Amino acid sequence: xxxxxxxIPVALFLGAxxxxxxxxxxxxxxxxxxxxAAARILLDPEDTKPKx
Amino acid sequence: xxxxxxxxxxxxxxxxxLPTGEEVAFAARDMGDGTRQVELSVPRVHCAACIHAIxxxxxxxxxxxxARVNLSTRRVSVRWRGDGLPPxxxxxxxxxxxxxxxxxxxDGKDPVLSQLLRALAVSGFAAGNIMLLSVSVWSGAxxxxxxxxxxxxxxxxxxxxxxxxxxxxxxxxSALRHGRMNMDVPIAIGIxxxxxxxxxxxxxxxxxxxxxxSVTLLxxxxxxxxxxxxxxxxxxxxxxxxxxxxxxxxxxxxxxxxRDYRPIAEIEPGMRxxxxxGERIPVDAKIVxxxxxxxxxxxxGESAPxxxxxxxxxxxxxxxxxxxxxxxxxxxxxxxFLAEMMRLMExxxxxxxxxxxxxxxxxxxxxxVVHLTALITFIGWMLAGADWHQAxxxxxxxxxxxxxxxxxxxxxxxxxxxxxxLFENGIMVKDGAAMERLAQADAAVFDKTGTLTLxxxxxxxxxxxxxxxLGIASALAAHSRHPLSQAIAxxxxxxxxxxxxxxxxxxxxxxxxxxxxxxxxxxxxxxAADDSQESGTVLTRDxxxxxxxxxxxxxxxxxxxxxxxxxxxxxxxxMLSGDTEAACRRVADELGIDTWRSAxxxxxxxxxxEELALQGRKVLMVGDGLNDAPALGAAHVSMAPATxxxxxxxxxxxxxxxxxxxAVTTARDVALRAGQLIRQNIGIAIVYNIIAVPIAILGxxxxxxxxxxxxxxxxxxxxxALRLMRAGRADAGKTxxxxxxxxx
Numbered sequence: 001x002x003x004x005x006x007x008i009p010v011a012l013f014l015g016a017x018x019x020x021x022x023x024x025x026x027x028x029x030x031x032x033x034x035x036x037a038a039a040r041i042l043l044d045p046e047d048t049k050p051k052x
Numbered sequence: 053x054x055x056x057x058x059x060x061x062x063x064x065x066x067x068x069x070l071p072t073g074e075e076v077a078f079a080a081r082d083m084g085d086g087t088r089q090v091e092l093s094v095p096r097v098h099c100a101a102c103i104h105a106i107x108x109x110x111x112x113x114x115x116x117x118x119a120r121v122n123l124s125t126r127r128v129s130v131r132w133r134g135d136g137l138p139p140x141x142x143x144x145x146x147x148x149x150x151x152x153x154x155x156x157x158x159d160g161k162d163p164v165l166s167q168l169l170r171a172l173a174v175s176g177f178a179a180g181n182i183m184l185l186s187v188s189v190w191s192g193a194x195x196x197x198x199x200x201x202x203x204x205x206x207x208x209x210x211x212x213x214x215x216x217x218x219x220x221x222x223x224x225x226s227a228l229r230h231g232r233m234n235m236d237v238p239i240a241i242g243i244x245x246x247x248x249x250x251x252x253x254x255x256x257x258x259x260x261x262x263x264x265x266s267v268t269l270l271x272x273x274x275x276x277x278x279x280x281x282x283x284x285x286x287x288x289x290x291x292x293x294x295x296x297x298x299x300x301x302x303x304x305x306x307x308x309x310x311r312d313y314r315p316i317a318e319i320e321p322g323m324r325x326x327x328x329x330g331e332r333i334p335v336d337a338k339i340v341x342x343x344x345x346x347x348x349x350x351x352x353g354e355s356a357p358x359x360x361x362x363x364x365x366x367x368x369x370x371x372x373x374x375x376x377x378x379x380x381x382x383x384x385x386x387x388x389f390l391a392e393m394m395r396l397m398e399x400x401x402x403x404x405x406x407x408x409x410x411x412x413x414x415x416x417x418x419x420x421v422v423h424l425t426a427l428i429t430f431i432g433w434m435l436a437g438a439d440w441h442q443a444x445x446x447x448x449x450x451x452x453x454x455x456x457x458x459x460x461x462x463x464x465x466x467x468x469x470x471x472x473x474l475f476e477n478g479i480m481v482k483d484g485a486a487m488e489r490l491a492q493a494d495a496a497v498f499d500k501t502g503t504l505t506l507x508x509x510x511x512x513x514x515x516x517x518x519x520x521x522l523g524i525a526s527a528l529a530a531h532s533r534h535p536l537s538q539a540i541a542x543x544x545x546x547x548x549x550x551x552x553x554x555x556x557x558x559x560x561x562x563x564x565x566x567x568x569x570x571x572x573x574x575x576x577x578x579x580a581a582d583d584s585q586e587s588g589t590v591l592t593r594d595x596x597x598x599x600x601x602x603x604x605x606x607x608x609x610x611x612x613x614x615x616x617x618x619x620x621x622x623x624x625x626x627m628l629s630g631d632t633e634a635a636c637r638r639v640a641d642e643l644g645i646d647t648w649r650s651a652x653x654x655x656x657x658x659x660x661x662e663e664l665a666l667q668g669r670k671v672l673m674v675g676d677g678l679n680d681a682p683a684l685g686a687a688h689v690s691m692a693p694a695t696x697x698x699x700x701x702x703x704x705x706x707x708x709x710x711x712x713x714x715a716v717t718t719a720r721d722v723a724l725r726a727g728q729l730i731r732q733n734i735g736i737a738i739v740y741n742i743i744a745v746p747i748a749i750l751g752x753x754x755x756x757x758x759x760x761x762x763x764x765x766x767x768x769x770x771x772x773a774l775r776l777m778r779a780g781r782a783d784a785g786k787t788x789x790x791x792x793x794x795x796x
Contacts, residue, residue: 004197008185008200008204011181011184015180016177018177019174022173026166026169026170027166031169032124033124034124035124036103036122036123036124039099039103039123040100040103042100043103
């Protein structure tokens with residue numbers, strides 16, 4: 001069962017990465033406009049580019 | 053160009069003035085790097101094409117750096133360089149998305165939601181990983197491996213308890229400190245004791261640990277709490293997105309001829325103010341110069357516009373319809389009519405504060421029983437000769453198994469589903485308790501102007517008027533904002549319009565136009581006709597009356613049906629209005645209301661509601677005006693249309709966005725159904741406890757059994773709540789053609 005010594009930390013590490021990823025996404029405002037994100041996929045990219 | 057603007061037609065429309073450039077500039081924030089940013093509410097935005105239209109059009113403006121639409125909150129944030137405001141408001145209005153400002157308090161991000169999401173993420177992560185380890189233990193891991201698994205679980209559970217549990221600890225503590233009991237108290241005690249005991253057992257290489265139970269419990273409960281918060285937030289954002297009806301400031305004219313836009317708080321009695329047609333009067337004032345018509349419907353419930361001229365005293369909150377006015381402020385904002393209503397409202401609030409939510413009432417009974425059972429179990433096992441560790445383990449198992457996972461979810465999950473269903477029907481609910489109170493209501497009181505009626509007049513004698521004359525009248529009327537003119541303009545839309553040489557509006561009298569040698573006048577009979585003593589609205593040619601117009605205040609769609617349904621299902625229905633007796637009698641007769649009172653002051657409305665409350669009635673109040681706000685606050689539960697005055701909207705428990713009064717009965721039906729499901733859910737939770745508690749008391753509960761029992765009862769409760777959604781879908785399908793796609 002010594003493989004557990006590696007596997008458990010690896011499993012927790014991977015889980016922690018996704019948790020941190022979520023928290024980062026939350027903080028950077030990616031969950032502020034969920035409806036908008038769904039609608040924006042229909043817009044062409046050049047349309048939404050900011051002015052030069 | 054948008055596909056959307058026509059779709060939002062059933063959003064109740066108000067005669068709302070766009071925010072002026074000064075107001076917008078005033079609301080803008082300095083971003084520090086030479087740019088300024090403002091957030092505007094654009095309630096009509098609802099699809100990708102809208103986003104595209106707005107962002108492209110605003111992006112083309114010269115000084116605009118960035119324009120970004122937030123579809124969830126229906127807002128657009130615009131950032132621009134320099135001091136001068138780009139023509140944002142007119143651009144948006146031109147596109148068919150009239151913008152308005154919203155309250156500062158609603159500004160920015162929602163810290164509570166991020167906190168809940170963070171807690172949810174942490175507890176979800178912890179619950180998943182601990183479950184993984186627990187499954188290994190249940191499948192037979194032993195000795196050192198089991199201890200290792202338990203220790204790792206303890207480690208993972210710690211942050212979950214700190215971050216996610218913190219929400220419950222704080223809520224439980226604040227409840228206890230105020231001598232109350234809420235559902236969070238047994239939850240906080242349960243998870244803490246389970247964690248403490250499990251640490252002790254792990255230390256002594258015990259075979260059972262409850263880390264999974266305490267963290268999974270937190271995770272489940274947080275799902276319910278987060279959903280609840282998201283739902284209410286959406287409702288709040290939708291209400292906040294409605295137009296502000298009270299101005300933020302006014303254009304002040306100083307003695308030296310300069311004029312400056314000042315916030316409303318800085319306006320002192322004696323100052324001269326300029327108010328353009330289409331703006332609301334900011335403070336109580338006296339007219340110094342100019343004449344106009346005022347729409348007082350929001351202030352005192354009078355449906356007919358009031359003609360005013362120099363010397364007249366006018367109240368804050370009335371809408372200036374036709375001519376520009378120069379005013380002298382007679383009171384500051386803090387002593388105006390609006391402030392008086394606020395004071396009345398605070399005094400009236402009472403019935404609602406005393407109301408205790410079902411969840412709190414149940415937990416107030418439930419929590420002591422749970423704690424007592426656990427205590428008795430402990431004492432019982434001690435007396436039966438068990439050692440103290442075994443007795444504590446069993447007592448804590450009782451606490452965990454009774455920990456109101458199902459009960460904690462039972463109420464909020466139903467309310468979330470119900471709020472969602474109301475939302476689909478264009479009704480916003482402030483909180484879950486409002487739904488419970490609505491289900492209890494056994495009397496209904498309506499305001500007239502703006503609530504039972506739409507607050508704007510409709511032409512009733514179209515068939516009596518020659519189409520050609522109607523065409524001329526409507527062409528004239530199209531030049532005016534006066535509600536009667538607009539009613540005429542609406543009716544005569546199709547007729548060929550004649551060509552006038554000159555059209556002018558005489559505020560307080562009517563419209564005058566010349567076509568060649570002919571002079572047409574549309575307005576008051578005693579002004580438009582040369583020698584007429586009659587009152588009413590007429591069209592004249594060279595002083596001869598050629599057409600007479602009759603109006604009545606249009607009743608809301610569905611009003612009659614709603615009142616009949618309320619009479620049958622709720623109890624007595626009354627109408628309390630500030631309008632004249634004749635106007636009230638007509639509406640009451642038309643809608644089948646037997647009891648009504650006219651010409652009431654705001655305080656008299658409150659008195660009547662308190663009178664009904666003394667008779668043991670739980671009153672549902674539906675109203676829209678400033679004069680209704682105190683009554684809305686005094687009633688057991690209250691509703692307001694989206695066109696209501698700002699303070700009326702914030703005083704009401706429900707706000708409905710569509711024009712039809714059917715919203716009242718819909719809300720009532722959903723509230724009743726939700727109440728039923730809540731009682732069922734509490735029943736399920738109690739049955740679950742009746743089965744599970746004896747097993748726990750006898751000491752047969754292992755962490756595995758606890759986990760299964762908890763998940764099982766939670767799933768049962770959630771599934772039961774979702775039945776409300778299914779009923780909602782079926783209804784929504786039936787009315788799909790007429791509903792507006794989304795209302796937030």
